[in-house]
Amino acid sequence: xxxxxxxxxxxxxxxxTAETIGHSLLTQFTGFSFVTDRLSFIDDPDKARExxxxxxxxxxxxxxxxxxxxxxxxxxxxxxxxxSGALMLDVFAPFIEPLERExxxxxxxxxxxxxxxxxxxxxxxxxxxxNFALSHDDGVALxxxxxxxILVAVSRAGKTPTxxxxxxxxxxxxxxxxxxxxxxxxxxxxxxxxxYRRKLFGLTIDPERLQxxxxxxxxxxxxxxxxxxxxxxxxxxxxxQMERIxxxxxxxxxxxxxxxxxxxxxxxxxxMF
Amino acid sequence: xxxxxxxxxxxxxxxxTAETIGHSLLTQFTGFSFVTDRLSFIDDPDKARExxxxxxxxxxxxxxxxxxxxxxxxxxxxxxxxxSGALMLDVFAPFIEPLERExxxxxxxxxxxxxxxxxxxxxxxxxxxxNFALSHDDGVALxxxxxxxILVAVSRAGKTPTxxxxxxxxxxxxxxxxxxxxxxxxxxxxxxxxxYRRKLFGLTIDPERLQxxxxxxxxxxxxxxxxxxxxxxxxxxxxxQMERIxxxxxxxxxxxxxxxxxxxxxxxxxxMF
Numbered sequence: 001x002x003x004x005x006x007x008x009x010x011x012x013x014x015x016x017t018a019e020t021i022g023h024s025l026l027t028q029f030t031g032f033s034f035v036t037d038r039l040s041f042i043d044d045p046d047k048a049r050e051x052x053x054x055x056x057x058x059x060x061x062x063x064x065x066x067x068x069x070x071x072x073x074x075x076x077x078x079x080x081x082x083x084s085g086a087l088m089l090d091v092f093a094p095f096i097e098p099l100e101r102e103x104x105x106x107x108x109x110x111x112x113x114x115x116x117x118x119x120x121x122x123x124x125x126x127x128x129x130x131n132f133a134l135s136h137d138d139g140v141a142l143x144x145x146x147x148x149x150i151l152v153a154v155s156r157a158g159k160t161p162t163x164x165x166x167x168x169x170x171x172x173x174x175x176x177x178x179x180x181x182x183x184x185x186x187x188x189x190x191x192x193x194x195x196y197r198r199k200l201f202g203l204t205i206d207p208e209r210l211q212x213x214x215x216x217x218x219x220x221x222x223x224x225x226x227x228x229x230x231x232x233x234x235x236x237x238x239x240x241q242m243e244r245i246x247x248x249x250x251x252x253x254x255x256x257x258x259x260x261x262x263x264x265x266x267x268x269x270x271x272m273f
Numbered sequence: 274x275x276x277x278x279x280x281x282x283x284x285x286x287x288x289x290t291a292e293t294i295g296h297s298l299l300t301q302f303t304g305f306s307f308v309t310d311r312l313s314f315i316d317d318p319d320k321a322r323e324x325x326x327x328x329x330x331x332x333x334x335x336x337x338x339x340x341x342x343x344x345x346x347x348x349x350x351x352x353x354x355x356x357s358g359a360l361m362l363d364v365f366a367p368f369i370e371p372l373e374r375e376x377x378x379x380x381x382x383x384x385x386x387x388x389x390x391x392x393x394x395x396x397x398x399x400x401x402x403x404n405f406a407l408s409h410d411d412g413v414a415l416x417x418x419x420x421x422x423i424l425v426a427v428s429r430a431g432k433t434p435t436x437x438x439x440x441x442x443x444x445x446x447x448x449x450x451x452x453x454x455x456x457x458x459x460x461x462x463x464x465x466x467x468x469y470r471r472k473l474f475g476l477t478i479d480p481e482r483l484q485x486x487x488x489x490x491x492x493x494x495x496x497x498x499x500x501x502x503x504x505x506x507x508x509x510x511x512x513x514q515m516e517r518i519x520x521x522x523x524x525x526x527x528x529x530x531x532x533x534x535x536x537x538x539x540x541x542x543x544x545m546f
Binding site for chain 2: 005013014015016017019020021023024025028029030031032036037038040041065067071073087089091092093094095096098099102103105107108120123124126127130134137160161164165168209212216254255256257259260261263264269271272
């Protein structure tokens with residue numbers, strides 16, 4: 001598909017909104033090579049002119065018209081960026097007018113509002129959830145009463161990143177419980193978990209994939225032997241089924257998807273941070 | 274501003290893209306009360322009809338037309354959702370046609386592509402960075418050679434969440450070093466950090482805010498006394514200034530903004546996960 005195409009995510013704030021939608025759009029065009037660049041905190045005309053220059057330079061270098069995914073709220077800045085000659089995709093523009101009409105109110109353009117800190121209370125909720133996830137990692141602490149959800153799985157199946165994601169982005173208090181050899185000898189729930197049955201969510205994983213992950217962690221140990229991985233995964237799946245614990249395979253599932261399915265399963269309606 | 278307005282983020286995948294842009298749009302309309310709901314994994318007509326029904330019900334309950342921020346790729350599903358009579362904001366629609374024209378290629382609609390797992394290599398990078406952040410939290414481990422960046426600050430100024438965010442979303446290996454009383458007696462860098470000067474980023478915080486945060490953590494301790502907080506923050510700021518360490522106040526800055534500024538400062542160009 002010949003050359004690479006430069007893509008810029010330009011924003012007056014963090015650029016997260018522009019990058020999120022831009023990335024989603026680009027994944028819908030396969031077979032292309034995109035070289036992406038994030039230009040954050042472009043919040044005055046000087047910075048916009050500098051950004052414009054970088055865009056022009058990239059176009060010359062790659063000999064192709066750049067694409068700009070722009071979330072600057074100030075139209076003056078967008079005009080400056082447009083002087084680059086790039087294809088301009090303005091993230092907010094198409095939606096503002098319908099919303100203004102529907103709400104019968106003009107928008108208030110304030111820069112970088114979306115990912116700036118909103119209030120201390122929200123921040124606290126998020127940080128408290130994160131501290132909870134960190135202190136309840138790997139079955140360490142035991143006050144599961146406070147937990148919104150408890151992820152259960154064999155070691156290295158994806159519990160920790162999911163717990164942290166749930167805390168960081170949804171303020172959900174997620175604990176995780178690693179199934180030990182002893183736990184796996186029975187196909188019933190470990191006694192410590194029985195009182196919390198309705199908060200449990202099981203993760204499973206393809207044994208070969210688990211082996212790869214463990215191999216990186218502790219090469220050539222019994223821990224990562226194919227036989228160990230197969231046995232542990234089979235025992236865990238058996239337990240989840242017997243106990244009717246909702247279960248998801250993480251083998252081909254991103255942290256975002258696992259988190260989203262956990263929220264859906266428990267009907268946790270939390271606004272995303 | 275009278276009643277609340279129901280807003281639905283509907284998606285065939287996690288709904289992260291829809292929620293991100295929807296949230297950014299809503300923050301531009303102040304004085305309204307929005308009740309938001311995420312409908313994820315709406316990937317067949319039956320689920321779309323069920324979603325449609327929920328939207329209709331919300332409209333009846335709140336006696337106002339709902340708003341749908343929709344990122345379903347399949348136009349058939351969007352049509353079903355539109356039967357709800359809600360204001361439909363289709364996240365991708367306005368950008369697909371210009372992109373198709375520019376790239377001279379039709380899009381390939383595949384559901385939930387953006388936040389599904391892309392490849393194992395990417396996943397590894399992300400998880401390794403996260404493990405790095407967790408094992409290098411609070412000055413624990415010392416192999417800073419591998420670190421992309423080392424956040425330096427007094428206790429509870431925001432280091433840990435920022436490190437984890439950088440790992441989870443950018444695959445950046447971020448360590449953090451908490452300044453101890455002993456460190457703060459000097460206005461020069463702690464000896465352990467001197468070899469890594471170019472990776473250092475200082476966080477500071479308003480002492481009153483720090484006091485609030487510490488108070489929650491260890492109520493009425495010397496640790497959270499106003500005098501302690503003022504002294505520690507002043508000493509840390511003095512050190513950052515003397516040593517010319519780039520510094521940011523976290524008092525009114527979100528985790529996303531801090532992370533974004535760290536990336537910008539060090540010119541770390543990482544694609545966002």
